[in-house]
Amino acid sequence: MKEIDCRGLSYLQIIREVKKYFNSIGEGEAVVVVNNELGRSNVIRYAAHKGYKIDIEDEKNRFLIKMEKRGCLESEDEEEIFSILITRDKIGEGNDDLGITLMSEYFEALNEYDKLPKEILFLNSGVKLFKRDSKAIEDIRMLYKKGVKLLISDTSLDYYKLTEQITFGEIASMYDMVVAMKKAKKLIKL
Incomplete structure (x- = not known):
C-alpha cells in the first residue's frame, strides 16, 4: 500500500500530494501520514468529499489516515x-x-x-x-x-x-x- 508522508507540510501541500496520487490511479489505497490535527481534519474532509472510504489511526503526534478509492464516480452536479x-x-x-x-x-x-x-x-x-x-x-x-x-x-x-x-x-x-x-x-x- 502506498504511503504518502505529509508530515511537516502545510494544509495546501498535504491536499496537493493526496490529490496528485489519487488522481493518478483509477482505484486503490494509500495511507496518508500527518503530524498535526489540522492536516488530519483536512485529509478526512477531502476523502469524505470525494467519497473515499477512510480508516483513522491516531498516535501521539502522528496520524495515519487510510484512504480507499473504489468506484467513486464524480459528476458535475x-x-x-x-x-x-x-x-x-x-x-x-x-x-x-x-x-x-x-x-x-x-x-x-x-x-x-x-x-x-x-x-x-x-x-x-x-x-x-x-x-x-x-x-x-x-x-x-x-x-x-x-x-x-x-x-x-x-x-x-x-x-x-x-x-x-x-x-x-x-x-x-x-x-x-x-x-x-x-x-x-x-x-x-x-
Whole structure:
C-alpha cells in the first residue's frame, strides 16, 4: 500500500500530494501520514468529499489516515456550479496586510479545490488584484488558464487607473456583470 508522508507540510501541500496520487490511479489505497490535527481534519474532509472510504489511526503526534478509492464516480452536479463576486482586494476588516495575505491564500486554495467556479467577477477595489505586484495575481492567472471566466469591471479599472495592467480576463460593463450574476446558480461574495 502506498504511503504518502505529509508530515511537516502545510494544509495546501498535504491536499496537493493526496490529490496528485489519487488522481493518478483509477482505484486503490494509500495511507496518508500527518503530524498535526489540522492536516488530519483536512485529509478526512477531502476523502469524505470525494467519497473515499477512510480508516483513522491516531498516535501521539502522528496520524495515519487510510484512504480507499473504489468506484467513486464524480459528476458535475448543477448544485455545484458557482460563481464568485470579488468586491475588495482583501478579506475582512482591520489589518490590511493580513487581509491581503488572506485573499492571496484564498486564490491559492481555490486553485487546489476540485470544483472551480464557472466565473469570477471583480468589482470595486477587487480589480486591484490584477496589479502586477499583487500577491494573488499568479493564482488568478492559473484559474484563468484552467478555464475560469474572469470578468473585470471597466468602471472600477478606470477609477483605479488599472486598465493598462490587464493582460488576461475580460473587461466587462456593469450590464455584463448583472447578466453573469443573474445566470449564476450560486454566487459567493467576498
